[in-house]
Amino acid sequence: MTKPIHSLRRRNFLRWSAAGLAGLAVKPSLGAGRTPVSSPTPAGQPIVRTLGRTGLKLPVVSMGVMNSDNPNLIRAALDRGIVMLDTAHGYQRGKNEVIIGEVLKGRPRDSYIIATKVPAPGRDRRTGAIPADAKPEPFLEMFDISLQRLGVEYVDILYQHNVHAREQALHETVLGALQKIKKAGKARFIGVTSHANEPEVIRAAVEGKVHDVVLAAYNFRQDHRDEVRRAVAEAAAAGVGIVAMKTQAGAFWDKEKQRPINMKAALKWVLNDANVTTAIPGMTTFDQLEEDLAVMSDLTLTDQELQDLRPDVHAGLYCQHCNQCLPHCRERLPVPEIMRSYMYAYGYRNLGLARDLLEELDLPENPCRDCAACTVRCAKGFDVADRVKDVVRLTNVPAEFFG
Numbered sequence: 417m418t419k420p421i422h423s424l425r426r427r428n429f430l431r432w433s434a435a436g437l438a439g440l441a442v443k444p445s446l447g448a449g450r451t452p453v454s455s456p457t458p459a460g461q462p463i464v465r466t467l468g469r470t471g472l473k474l475p476v477v478s479m480g481v482m483n484s485d486n487p488n489l490i491r492a493a494l495d496r497g498i499v500m501l502d503t504a505h506g507y508q509r510g511k512n513e514v515i516i517g518e519v520l521k522g523r524p525r526d527s528y529i530i531a532t533k534v535p536a537p538g539r540d541r542r543t544g545a546i547p548a549d550a551k552p553e554p555f556l557e558m559f560d561i562s563l564q565r566l567g568v569e570y571v572d573i574l575y576q577h578n579v580h581a582r583e584q585a586l587h588e589t590v591l592g593a594l595q596k597i598k599k600a601g602k603a604r605f606i607g608v609t610s611h612a613n614e615p616e617v618i619r620a621a622v623e624g625k626v627h628d629v630v631l632a633a634y635n636f637r638q639d640h641r642d643e644v645r646r647a648v649a650e651a652a653a654a655g656v657g658i659v660a661m662k663t664q665a666g667a668f669w670d671k672e673k674q675r676p677i678n679m680k681a682a683l684k685w686v687l688n689d690a691n692v693t694t695a696i697p698g699m700t701t702f703d704q705l706e707e708d709l710a711v712m713s714d715l716t717l718t719d720q721e722l723q724d725l726r727p728d729v730h731a732g733l734y735c736q737h738c739n740q741c742l743p744h745c746r747e748r749l750p751v752p753e754i755m756r757s758y759m760y761a762y763g764y765r766n767l768g769l770a771r772d773l774l775e776e777l778d779l780p781e782n783p784c785r786d787c788a789a790c791t792v793r794c795a796k797g798f799d800v801a802d803r804v805k806d807v808v809r810l811t812n813v814p815a816e817f818f819g
Contacts (some may be wrong), residue, residue, distance in 0.1 A: 428704045460713045462497055465693040468657030470628050472529060472572065474500055476687045477712040480661065480696035481516060482507045483766045492514060492521045494528060496709055502631075502659075502696040504533035504577060505562045509772065509815075513565035520567060530566060531631075531659075533577035533609055534558045536590045541753065541776045544580035544612075552593040559597060573629050574603035580612045580737075585620035585627070595626065605629055611662065611693030613754060615640070615647035618707065622654045633662035634692065636685045636725050638736050639795065645689060652691035659697040660686045663778045666733030667763040677732075679704070681721035683711050731765040732796065741800065749783055751792060751800060758807040768818030771810040779808060 462475040478500035479493045485508060490501065503512050513532065520528065538547040559574065574597060581586045585608050594606040594661040607629030610617035615630040621627040630651060634644050648658050663686045671677040679697070686695055699705050735755035745751055753773065761770035783804060784790070788799035 427651070462712045463687075463715065465690070466657075467629060467659070467693045468652065469633070469655035470573075470657050472605075472657070474529070474694045475712050475785050476692075476694050476715070477683070477708045478502060478529075478659070478694045478696045480698040481512055481681055483698045483700045483764050483769070485511065485515060487515055487519050489495070489699065489705065490516060492702065493705055494519070494523070496705070497712065498709075499537065500529040500530045500531060500572075500696070502661075502695065503566075505558050506577075506772070508768065510561070510565060513562055517565055517567035525552050525568070529572040530568060531573035531575065531629075532559075532562050532566070532571050533575040534562065534633075535577045536579075536584065536594075538576075539584075540796070541778075543750075544578065544584055546587045546590065550587070550589045552589050553595045555590065556597070558600070563602065570602050570604060572604045573607060574598075574605075575607045575609045575629070575631055577609050579608045579610050579617050582620040582623075585617050586624050591624065605657075607631060607657075609661070611756065612739065615643045618644075618647040618651050618656075618658075620657055622651050627656060628658040629659060631659040631661055631696070633736075634660040634686050634689075635663050635665040635734070636682055637665040637732060637734050639738065640736070648689065648691045655688065658692050660692045662734070663695045663697055666759045669732050671733070671762045673762070673765075674789060678724035680707050680711055681717060681724050683708065684715045684717050684721065685725060687711070687715050688717065700765075717773075733759045734796075735759065735798070736796065738795055740795050741792045746787060746791060747783055749779070749804065750777055751804070753777055754779075754804055754807065755798060755800075757810075758803045761807055761810065767810060767813075768815075771813065771815065771818060772795055774808060774811050775815070779811065781811075785806060 464473050464475055466473055475497060475500065479498045479502065481490060481501050481503045484490060488515040501516055503516055505513070534548045534555055536550065537552065538550040539683055574594065576590050576594065597603045598606050605628035607627045608617060609631040611633050614634070618630050618632060621630045632644070638644060650659055664677055664679050664682045667677055669677060683695060683697055686692055697708055699708060735752050737752040739752060741751045756778070757773040758768040760766045760773065784801055795802050
């Protein structure tokens with residue numbers, strides 16, 4: 417690197433703030449027949465958008481339940497206007513779906529929308545690759561367990577979870593399993609989720625003409641956010657519904673949690689893209705619920721909020737999975753996945769989820785022990801060696817400790 421990091425950040429900030437934040441705040445993209453998304457709705461009513469060709473009408477804010485183990489919070493969200501709950505087969509080792517199932521007992525089935533996720537059979541957690549000879553049975557069995565936990569006969573959206581590349585999104589075995597589930601009426605709509613290489617995955621979903629919905633990482637800190645925005649627009653034009661995740665980009669600027677990211681501003685930034693139907697911010701407290709409910713009826717970004725979203729001198733906690741680090745790691749560690757675990761631990765305060773992810777990666781006990789100096793250079797300025805050594809300590813804690 418020939419230029420100091422701080423000078424590059426300043427140059428990127430000037431370009432970014434002019435073409436990115438200001439562009440969204442002043443000229444929000446509008447869909448046919450939509451109210452300008454930067455304007456509050458009458459009497460504080462929720463802004464509602466249609467999820468592509470599914471026809472599902474959703475408030476712009478839904479609930480990511482991944483980190484919540486409080487049934488009363490989930491009940492409050494549904495009672496206050498949240499319609500869609502987003503979970504997954506593996507969240508809290510299955511307890512998340514069980515908790516949601518308990519909350520839903522007695523509620524009319526047409527009063528809520530459930531989305532859950534199942535990983536592809538035989539998927540390599542480090543690379544995302546799916547074996548060519550993968551069988552559909554494990555996928556089908558996991559999904560049936562999810563239905564039992566949730567206590568429902570069908571989910572509204574079933575996703576293939578954590579897709580990194582086109583060939584994974586279009587894998588014939590997984591597509592066949594998804595279509596079989598949909599044909600059987602166990603899922604009304606099917607889709608994919610992506611934490612990395614989002615534009616390629618979104619475009620693959622459009623190309624395959626099978627997926628109804630894509631759940632993708634999308635936030636103000638992504639270096640490739642303009643490309644994500646273009647892919648989202650292409651998907652929306654093709655009738656594929658778009659749901660946004662990781663909108664708060666790690667929640668904090670620092671590990672010590674002294675400098676929180678402006679949650680409302682970050683959420684509004686994404687939702688000012690009218691091609692995004694809804695977002696699923698994680699909610700674990702009633703204060704967070706109140707913040708998100710406020711966004712649901714007013715997406716106006718104030719001058720102060722725009723200022724709060726400026727690039728920070730800290731690297732932050734959000735890894736955008738650009739994968740530029742991978743060729744430089746002598747131990748061939750799945751660095752982006754480890755960085756995601758770090759974010760779960762220090763940003764989300766979810767040590768159990770962080771540990772579960774590390775366990776799936778099947779890392780050696782001390783993955784950096786043979787390296788006198790780390791050769792990995794992170795595009796966002798993360799001290800990769802320090803973060804790896806810090807978070808992998810969780811693998812030495814028994815899983816039972818986290819409940």
